[in-house]
Amino acid sequence: MAGTVLQVLVKVGDSVTAGQDVVVLESMKMEVPVAAEAAGTVRRIAAQEGVFVDEGDVLLELEP
């Protein structure tokens, strides 16, 4: 889903569980939390707050 990155909820080095909300997007005036598909450690954050992202764009990379 396309939208603007409203908030990144994690930092590099954080460990996340599958289903945990990691980014909040704003699309069509709604806030939409995006959850991690798998558990892992955050290696890189690509999403920048305030920047528009498209469907398929990488928001962050996890290391299992």
Added chain:
Amino acid sequence: MVQKLLIANRGEIARRILRTCRRLGVATVAVYSDADADAPHVQEADEAVRIGPPPVVWSYLRTEAILDAARRTGADAVHPGYGFLSENPAFAKACRDAGLVFIGPGPEAMAAMGSKVEARRRLMALGVPVVPGTQAALGSLEEAWEEAERLGYPVMVKASAGGGGIGMQAVDGPEALQRAFSANAQHAQAYFGDGTLFLEKCIWPARHIEIQVLFDEHGHGVYLWERECSIQRRHQKVMEEAPSPFVDDALRRRMGEAAMSAASAIGYVNAGTVEFLVDAARRFYFLEMNTRLQVEHPVTEMITGLDLVEWQLRVASGEPLPFRQEDLRCDGHAIECRVYAEDPERMLPSPGTITRLALPEGDGIRNDVGVVSGSTVTPYYDAMIGKLIVHGRDRAEAVRRLRRALDEYVVEGIQTNLPLLRRIAAAQAFSEGRTTTDFIASLQKEGSTRTDGQEG
């Protein structure tokens, strides 16, 4: 009368305003962002001016760009529609200062209702009941806790400058209040530039019923019945109807008079809406006044036969209203549903390209839509792509027409809330007019749809 109108909006409302202008022979100017360059409202206007890139802060919220478009095209009036700059007193004043007629109330009346804390205080002074809550803006979390104890949980945390369901949240205890307090203040600051919060006692479930008023510049005004808007999700309306199946003549008169006194007290001119919550004992409480045309205005048009946009233009041009309260009649029953580009189950946005759009037709059916087959619904703006409005001689006929029209409604290429709308229309409680603000939540909890077996 207005000669050339600039419409500072997009989507269905821009097209709806264009229709009235065409009928009245008023020339039109559309404005558009890059995301809307091919939009129907741009093609249908006499002239169109680009005002910037897709994000609203760079386009539809840019006062300077809009005033510049008006100057360049020689427009003499601006209609703000709803949302965007429609309730921004600085914009209304900027239009006036630029010598343009602003289609709406004066900036002073707009500002008086723009702060909910201030509006509540004014209405209490007039003797209009308001939802029990804090008298002034909350200064600290400690104060919020104290006030919440006094009111009794659950309470609503609300932004004084809020609207459209943004910046409001129900909380059931001190910890939830603490979380909502900081989150809502931040949110309201980001969206409305004002983080002021207040508390209201949570009246839930209730009915959300609002009164349409219309005032001319000569101190004369009328109320145009009520609209029942209790079917909501995320504090946003999904289905509205007029008249309300819950309101009898005595309650209508009392609510109508309360709305008129609120509008008169601030010297209101043009169309406006006074919103109330009504509890099961038929007690009503002032919520807020919307100083603009509402999304759901068509149901009022269908039962009164009045074109509200036409009267907005006439009143703004200084014409007196030629009718009085006793001249007005309510003809039949009207229902509107909002078609949203969203996943009907999870209620998440669903932008994309509409590959096919087929609208229902027939007696008593009106479509106000912002898109056509091939339109792209972008993530930049509201998810509402259009409204279906039906009218019948009575509520039963309107409900039958609604069911048939929803069955015929086709949107392909994106997900929409049409399945949810069909479920609402088929529900027994809806047929019986038992609609309260918990309607959608109860419907979803029920899981399987219970219908009353009637065929459209």
